Amino acid sequence: MRSLKAAKPKDALSNSNLLFLIAAVIFVLMYGFAVLRYPGSFLQFQTFFDLFSLNAPLIIITLGISIVMIGGGIDISVGAVTGLVTMCCAVALESGRGSVGGAILLALGIGVAFGLLQGYLVAYLEIQPFIITLAGMFLANGLLTTIHKDPLNVTRLSFVALRDFEIVIPWLGKHNRLGNFIPLEIKLGAVVVWVLVVLLAVLMKWSRFGRDLYAVGGNSQSALMLGINVRRTKFCSYLLCGFLSGIAGFVYIMTTGAGNVGNAAGFEMKAIAASIIGGTMLSGGVGNLFGSPVGALILLAINELIRAAGVNSNFQAIVGGLLLYLFIVLQSVVVWMRGRGKFRLALPFWLLPDKKEVENRS
Amino acid sequence: MSMVGAKARGSHLFRPLSVLALLIVINLIKGADYFSISVINGALYGNIPNILFGAAELVVLAIGMTLVTASSGGQDISVGVAAAITSAVFVRVLLNAGHITWLTIVAGFLASCVAGIVIGAFNGSLVSIFRVQPMVATLILFTAGRSVAFMIDGKLSPVLANNLTSQIGGVIPGVPIQTPIILTVVFVAFVAAFLKTTNLKLYAESVGTNEKAARLNGINPVKIKFLTYMILGLCAAVAGFIAVAKAGRHDSVNLLKYVEMDAILAVAIGGNALSGGKFSISGSIIGAYTIEVLSRTLLRLEVGTETIKAFKAVFIIILMVVASPVVREFAAKALRRLRAGANSGSAPKIDAPEAAAVPGPDTAASGPEAVAKKEE
Numbered sequence: 239m240r241s242l243k244a245a246k247p248k249d250a251l252s253n254s255n256l257l258f259l260i261a262a263v264i265f266v267l268m269y270g271f272a273v274l275r276y277p278g279s280f281l282q283f284q285t286f287f288d289l290f291s292l293n294a295p296l297i298i299i300t301l302g303i304s305i306v307m308i309g310g311g312i313d314i315s316v317g318a319v320t321g322l323v324t325m326c327c328a329v330a331l332e333s334g335r336g337s338v339g340g341a342i343l344l345a346l347g348i349g350v351a352f353g354l355l356q357g358y359l360v361a362y363l364e365i366q367p368f369i370i371t372l373a374g375m376f377l378a379n380g381l382l383t384t385i386h387k388d389p390l391n392v393t394r395l396s397f398v399a400l401r402d403f404e405i406v407i408p409w410l411g412k413h414n415r416l417g418n419f420i421p422l423e424i425k426l427g428a429v430v431v432w433v434l435v436v437l438l439a440v441l442m443k444w445s446r447f448g449r450d451l452y453a454v455g456g457n458s459q460s461a462l463m464l465g466i467n468v469r470r471t472k473f474c475s476y477l478l479c480g481f482l483s484g485i486a487g488f489v490y491i492m493t494t495g496a497g498n499v500g501n502a503a504g505f506e507m508k509a510i511a512a513s514i515i516g517g518t519m520l521s522g523g524v525g526n527l528f529g530s531p532v533g534a535l536i537l538l539a540i541n542e543l544i545r546a547a548g549v550n551s552n553f554q555a556i557v558g559g560l561l562l563y564l565f566i567v568l569q570s571v572v573v574w575m576r577g578r579g580k581f582r583l584a585l586p587f588w589l590l591p592d593k594k595e596v597e598n599r600s
Numbered sequence: 601m602s603m604v605g606a607k608a609r610g611s612h613l614f615r616p617l618s619v620l621a622l623l624i625v626i627n628l629i630k631g632a633d634y635f636s637i638s639v640i641n642g643a644l645y646g647n648i649p650n651i652l653f654g655a656a657e658l659v660v661l662a663i664g665m666t667l668v669t670a671s672s673g674g675q676d677i678s679v680g681v682a683a684a685i686t687s688a689v690f691v692r693v694l695l696n697a698g699h700i701t702w703l704t705i706v707a708g709f710l711a712s713c714v715a716g717i718v719i720g721a722f723n724g725s726l727v728s729i730f731r732v733q734p735m736v737a738t739l740i741l742f743t744a745g746r747s748v749a750f751m752i753d754g755k756l757s758p759v760l761a762n763n764l765t766s767q768i769g770g771v772i773p774g775v776p777i778q779t780p781i782i783l784t785v786v787f788v789a790f791v792a793a794f795l796k797t798t799n800l801k802l803y804a805e806s807v808g809t810n811e812k813a814a815r816l817n818g819i820n821p822v823k824i825k826f827l828t829y830m831i832l833g834l835c836a837a838v839a840g841f842i843a844v845a846k847a848g849r850h851d852s853v854n855l856l857k858y859v860e861m862d863a864i865l866a867v868a869i870g871g872n873a874l875s876g877g878k879f880s881i882s883g884s885i886i887g888a889y890t891i892e893v894l895s896r897t898l899l900r901l902e903v904g905t906e907t908i909k910a911f912k913a914v915f916i917i918i919l920m921v922v923a924s925p926v927v928r929e930f931a932a933k934a935l936r937r938l939r940a941g942a943n944s945g946s947a948p949k950i951d952a953p954e955a956a957a958v959p960g961p962d963t964a965a966s967g968p969e970a971v972a973k974k975e976e
Contacts, residue, residue, distance in 0.1 A: 359920070363924040364924055364926055366873075366920075368864065369865065372864070374913065376913035377913035379909045380911065380913060383906035383909070507739060511739055511743065520733040521733060552751055553747070556748060560744070562739065562740050566730070566732050570732055574731070
């Protein structure tokens with residue numbers, strides 16, 4: 239806290255970076271604690287990379303929802319769309335005619351279709367995003383159960399080959415208890431995640447769309463006056479989120495290899511939580527795309543830790559909730575203390591530094 | 601725009617009521633016996649009583665949700681979970697008492713109300729004191745709550761096998777109306793009296809419209825927001841009580857699952873802005889019944905259970921498109937042009953059907969769009 243106050247306002251940390259920093263520090267501390275407490279499992283590189291390999295869909299969804307949230311909106315249909323995509327891909331692959339490439343196109347097509355519909359309704363018809371994406375969630379859920387109700391295991395050979403494909407890095411492996419050497423294995427999903435994180439972070443940081451989106455989320459009125467096309471920017475953010483849901487769906491089925499009604503159920507809330515822990519604010523205009531995967535990793539590492547500690551699964555949810563509570567209060571207190579240093583009125587305290595940023599940028 | 605605004609102020613119930621009327625017309629086309637009511641074992645049964653019975657919890661929750669939405673400009677997504685926790689407390693008290701009498705039921709209900717208020721205070725403190733976005737603040741309970749409920753009720757879905765609670769969830773001998781309906785009516789009357797005799801409605805609206813201005817006028821926004829969340833907690837307790845009495849057992853995983861989404865939807869269908877400010881409780885109540893009628897209409901039209909959700913979504917999208925500010929402005933402009941041509945003698949009477957008809961093509965456009973997506 240002291241270092242923050244010492245910083246000159248000219249090169250002061252923006253709220254986006256500050257919240258990201260908090261999340262990153264917390265993750266490092268937590269992982270460090272885990273390594274010290276349970277060296278057997280957490281010291282292996284495999285455990286760390288498994289966090290990415292097994293949870294790639296969630297991290298991709300978190301990226302999408304963070305983009306929408308930075309633009310001041312919300313999208314709760316992402317989980318259901320992802321589930322729908324997995325089932326459609328499974329049905330297409332099992333029908334005998336579809337190919338893997340066709341399934342990828344189908345996945346992206348469904349994601350983009352949902353993005354188009356919701357983006358148009360939210361941005362151009364000015365309907366409340368919560369309600370529209372809620373309807374989108376119902377729609378995706380309903381279509382999912384209409385298409386196929388039972389779990390569907392994909393047996394197509396080319397797909398199975400893709401599913402089982404793993405990148406092997408021999409020099410990061412470890413000897414197991416029997417003395418056999420097991421190399422480090424990374425699933426394709428993790429690679430997709432890393433590529434997407436870098437691409438999207440660059441997009442948000444240096445592209446015109448990214449800068450516009452921060453401005454729109456911070457204050458859409460002043461963004462409009464700066465000559466930004468607010469509607470198109472919002473529309474694009476939903477489109478991008480839908481597109482990412484499509485990718486997440488395909489990565490999901492690439493990881494599990496089966497379409498199921500319960501696929502990705504409840505992911506929207508997990509993604510929102512991860513995004514918030516990573517430093518994105520629901521009020522818009524604040525957030526860092528590197529923070530979103532960190533937020534997701536924090537959530538996942540909590541689960542890993544609790545599992546390692548052998549606590550019963552009911553406590554898992556409760557401890558997760560408590561930690562979420564701590565993060566949220568911490569964020570709120572930090573932002574409030576920063577705001578108090580600058581001006582005393584208690585209203586939207588996080589808006590002022592951001593407005594300045596927007597002006598500086600343009 | 602000003603004309604649209606005036607119309608919205610003049611008859612804020614026009615939209616929710618017209619939707620309800622449309623649904624009832626669809627039902628009447630399907631079968632003319634829609635309103636028929638039969639007497640079985642001294643109680644009334646039929647489509648209308650069933651709808652009132654089915655929507656009981658939703659109505660109660662929608663009332664609380666309206667207040668919270670108005671004052672804080674956000675929604676509580678933990679109401680279903682809160683109801684699961686409070687009803688777990690209720691069940692726990694009942695099972696601990698051993699012998700169940702009216703007195704233990706009242707005691708259990710009061711205990712569950714206290715639990716509800718505590719939950720409301722938890723959420724309310726986060727929203728009002730720590731200034732967390734309501735959806736984020738309630739996300740905490742949303743993730744952890746079902747486990748808390750499971751731990752309170754002690755074992756896998758305890759059963760309430762006794763006469764008294766089944767009477768609360770069903771019919772009390774000698775009374776021709778199902779008890780949940782009576783409870784809903786009593787609760788609505790209580791809330792109506794409360795809002796009539798206190799300043800809460802005015803204060804909540806002013807805090808939701810402009811927090812700063814409200815503060816400068818001597819209203820404490822923190823206190824008002826806190827209060828509305830506590831009221832929502834109370835509503836959740838009542839809803840949980842009704843739900844557990846109806847079900848006869850406490851299933852902490854499935855009790856009132858996803859009801860929070862329906863409650864928020866009821867508020868929106870009722871014509872309330874989800875960004876806070878002026879609100880209408882009666883609109884939300886009609887919205888809640890509309891949702892129930894919609895589900896039952898789809899069932900009556902023999903839509904498969906697995907497809908119902910998709911149809912519901914299409915219906916909501918069409919409804920929101922018709923009600924969206926852009927479409928309404930477009931309708932108003934078209935109306936003005938129409939009026940310029942003709943004499944404005946009986947214009948107000950033409951208003952309603954015209955406003956409903958003009959966005960017609962637009963909704964028709966969104967219909968096939970959604971259907972086309974379905975076929976993908």
